[in-house]
Amino acid sequence: MVEEKPNGEPLYRVDKFVVPEHGRDEFLGRVATTHALLRDQDGFVRDFILEQQSGPGEFNIVTFVEWSSQDAIARVSAAVAKLHADIGFDRQEMFSRLGIKTDIANYMRLEI
Numbered sequence: 001m002v003e004e005k006p007n008g009e010p011l012y013r014v015d016k017f018v019v020p021e022h023g024r025d026e027f028l029g030r031v032a033t034t035h036a037l038l039r040d041q042d043g044f045v046r047d048f049i050l051e052q053q054s055g056p057g058e059f060n061i062v063t064f065v066e067w068s069s070q071d072a073i074a075r076v077s078a079a080v081a082k083l084h085a086d087i088g089f090d091r092q093e094m095f096s097r098l099g100i101k102t103d104i105a106n107y108m109r110l111e112i
Helices: 021-039 072-086 091-098
Strands: 011-018 044-051 061-067 101-107
Touching: 011 072, 021 044, 021 061, 021 072, 021 091, 061 072
Parallel strands: none
Antiparallel strands: 011 061, 011 101, 044 061
């Protein structure tokens, strides 16, 4: 049986993207801006921005952020929303315009 962990356990945000080549540079620019903000937030542990190099997988860009606890997520989400509003960035508009597909979720580590 897998036990649920309390809010004090690390939380992992894993975002997977199918990014067409024509939108790669614009997309990665936005990722860089957002991750610069994330790195300054309380509870940030580390991040990775990964690009597929081989294999049959559908997603060619994956971002990974480790947070010290689930409690940081609400604050971080508000900070990201404010940043995007301040710079006039509409994530859904960009995804639609560039044909980007996503799979976005938070994960907790399992002890099995």
